[in-house]
Amino acid sequence: MLSINTNAASMAAVNAINTSNASLSQSMERLATGNRINSSADDAAGKQIANRLNAQASGMSVAQRNISDATAMLQTADGMFDEMNDILGRMKDLSTQAANGTYSDDDRAAMQSEFDELGQEMSDMLQNTTYGGTNLFNGPSGLFSSTSGVTFQVGSESTDQMTVNISSDLTGLVSDLSDLSAAFSDDQAGTAGTSGTELMSSASATATISAIQGAMTDIGKIQSTLGASINRLNDTAANLQSMPDTMT
Numbered sequence: 001m002l003s004i005n006t007n008a009a010s011m012a013a014v015n016a017i018n019t020s021n022a023s024l025s026q027s028m029e030r031l032a033t034g035n036r037i038n039s040s041a042d043d044a045a046g047k048q049i050a051n052r053l054n055a056q057a058s059g060m061s062v063a064q065r066n067i068s069d070a071t072a073m074l075q076t077a078d079g080m081f082d083e084m085n086d087i088l089g090r091m092k093d094l095s096t097q098a099a100n101g102t103y104s105d106d107d108r109a110a111m112q113s114e115f116d117e118l119g120q121e122m123s124d125m126l127q128n129t130t131y132g133g134t135n136l137f138n139g140p141s142g143l144f145s146s147t148s149g150v151t152f153q154v155g156s157e158s159t160d161q162m163t164v165n166i167s168s169d170l171t172g173l174v175s176d177l178s179d180l181s182a183a184f185s186d187d188q189a190g191t192a193g194t195s196g197t198e199l200m201s202s203a204s205a206t207a208t209i210s211a212i213q214g215a216m217t218d219i220g221k222i223q224s225t226l227g228a229s230i231n232r233l234n235d236t237a238a239n240l241q242s243m244p245d246t247m248t
Contacts, residue, residue: 067154070152078226080129080137081223083125085216088122095206098111098208108201112196116196122177126142127188131143148163148165154240162229162232162233162236174188182195182197
């Protein structure tokens with residue numbers, strides 16, 4: 001007679017232990033990774049969704065770095081225009097002083113000398129201001145000189161872009177500064193060294209005051225665009241900061 005010895009209780013216990021170990025291993029894996037889905041076996045349908053969300057979250061992290069770089073570049077540009085505005089303020093002081101009829105030709109020549117140096121310095125600032133080795137304003141090669149503006153990638157999707165375009169206002173500023181200061185115009189043309197005559201008479205000094213006010217207005221328009229763009233980038237960064245946490 002054939003007989004088979006079995007221990008049903010033992011086999012049930014082993015099966016329960018194996019199931020428990022598998023469940024424990026899965027739980028430990030989820031705790032270690034922080035993810036509910038770690039392989040397709042965990043949730044075949046959910047794995048595809050998880051991959052897409054993880055890719056989006058990773059792209060957002062890169063976008064946050066893009067925004068930091070973009071903000072730093074715009075702040076660099078804005079800082080240059082702050083300095084240029086200060087220079088124009090000093091040039092306006094000199095023009096106001098030279099417009100007074102109490103000064104001799106020698107006095108005005110001294111004022112003109114400083115005026116010329118300030119004009120040349122503004123030209124140098126436009127030619128030499130860079131960010132990460134890239135020129136920002138130097139003629140056609142400058143980033144902000146492009147008529148299409150500067151485009152920043154501020155999100156994980158191809159459409160998540162922001163463009164800052166100050167080319168028209170920048171062109172207007174350069175034109176007004178060239179009319180304002182012969183030293184600026186000559187330096188832009190690569191022929192620096194010619195002395196101007198803007199302050200050599202009371203009448204020309206008075207006209208220069210108005211020209212300086214026009215250039216200051218140009219700078220105000222540019223800085224308004226830069227400031228608004230920096231604020232927008234900050235808002236975008238704050239939004240990106242919160243979104244990845246809900247996707248992983």
